[in-house]
Amino acid sequence: MMMILGLYNYWIVVGLMMIGLYIVIAQGNLVKKIVGLNIFQTSVFIFYISLSKVDGGTAPILVDGISLYSNPLPHVLILTAIVVSLATTALGLALVVRIKEAYGSIEEEEIQIKDNQEC
């Protein structure tokens, strides 16, 4: 029993990831799709950070008298990934704005209908 419970962090991650995936697949609204992508991204962040947690460890800032720290490497990767996710989200939202201006809608279906009419 103990060994199943020790894995709960991964289950939270999987749950969040699946919520994000469901939003991306099932929602037609482009802004909602981007929100879904964000949730998905955050689940990956949590996954990395939970990997770096060490029992009894503390934040990786060197202090006299403490020798057990969390793993700093995933922190670095995720730190940059968060900022990059901001940039990519902004780019995606900019694309959404342009799509709205060109098609008059941000619903996937309506955009497809308009596309089919044009060709």
Next chain:
Amino acid sequence: MLIAATIAILVVMALTIVRGCMGPTLYDRILAVNMFGTKTVLLISLLGFVMGRPEFLDIAIVYALINFISVIGVLRFSDSFGFKPPHQDKASGEKGS
């Protein structure tokens, strides 16, 4: 006592999330987000003390600032465009946050 205060704040955060999901109007949701933010500031400073690493206070300061900025932004952008109730007839026709 620190732990007790942390638990109390966690409970309050859960209550604000309930209000945020339920909230009949937009402003209820904004209120819930704002309250959630201030409680997070307290939670982070408490957690810093619980874990014995008061470096966390920097994050609490950032939170306080960013929370203010985002609430002001939410108010500014949710009012300013395409969300004006028809019965409102202010002289300027515009309203800010």
Next chain:
Amino acid sequence: MAMLSGIYGLLSASLFVTMDAVDVAFTEASIGAGISTLLMLTTIAMTGRTEHSVRHKPLLALAVVFVTGALLIYATLDMPYFGDVMAPANLHVMPRYIQDSMAEIGVDNIVTSVLASYRAFDTFGEVVVIFTAGIGVLALLSFARRPEDDAEISSDNISMHEQNLIVRIVSKILIPFILLFALYVQFHGDFGPGGGFQAGVIFAAAIILYAMLFGMSVARRAINQTFVQLFAAVGVLLYGMVGVVSMLNGGNFLDYNVLSEDPVAGQHLGILIIELGVGIAVATVVIIIFFNFADRIDILKHKVNKKL
């Protein structure tokens, strides 16, 4: 909806705090909670709040999601336990970073030393990605401004901003503190949580607050956009230049040991300069992104007002 995503950002940041990831929590606090929520809102303001989508075929999507989730959970059975010291991820480079980074880099915050020194090339790539995204937003959303539109918009804005006096005055008091705090975070990154990425975002947040409360045209006068765009490039170039200089001094690209007589002093100098470059690049890119989004809103609002 977007509000809840703001809560989500706050929540995940506090989760990071509990998992000892101070720097990550710092970044997530400023980005996930603040800036990306704002961008979502600006987009929603532009595309309209109404939503008339019919949920189609949720069963298929649910099936896909459940199968994937079940497979992933099955895969987690092989994973190391939460908080396991002997997990494979914690055995390879981590002991070296923790034991040797003080002697090699001389910086208290291991995250900063890994970010800016051991993995500096990687971080350079990230900064270039952010810069490229800024250029992309600029290409997608910027437009030629006409001066007469500008004048009308600013008169719109003035009538609006006379109303919220209290918020404006309090923000006027707060903005210098925010800027000062951003500089503190920037230069204190060696000793505590912080660094260029966080400082850049906080700095940009202060300017975003100013722009929101005093109107875009005022903010545009205060913060020249050409200047900001120039500085985005300067930030990235500053980072790259450190690498080139260290090559000229006979080391590898971004090898700071050769920057000074003493390797540790060289590391300090290198980290300081590249963090500055990162901070400038991130701050300017976030400002560019926000200004372009907000300008779109102003123009759209203006068009609607004209039609009425």
Next chain:
Amino acid sequence: MMDIALNISSAICLFLGSFLCLSGGVGIIRFPDFYTRMHAAGVTDTLAASMILIGLMLQNPDAIVISKLVMILLMTLFISPTTSHAMAKAAMNSGLLPLLDKKENKDGVKSS
């Protein structure tokens, strides 16, 4: 002796703060309309935050920690009333009326 006094006073402050927090949480759920909820949130926020922060200040003698806590306290004192004011004003401007006595404005209440 000094230590015990500090600990006790900090515990009292923390207890008061968490009690106020909880009452605010109950208020935000139980009150009937937006303005009363905002009252609950805004009023408790200010005092509860300052109580908890003062309680924390009493725990740690370190100067830099105390100065950071003072900064957070000052910011909460500035920010919390300002946001409350901004929210109330925005809600009022958008036509959200307070829920008054039911007989008085049967048709005036409009929950948007």
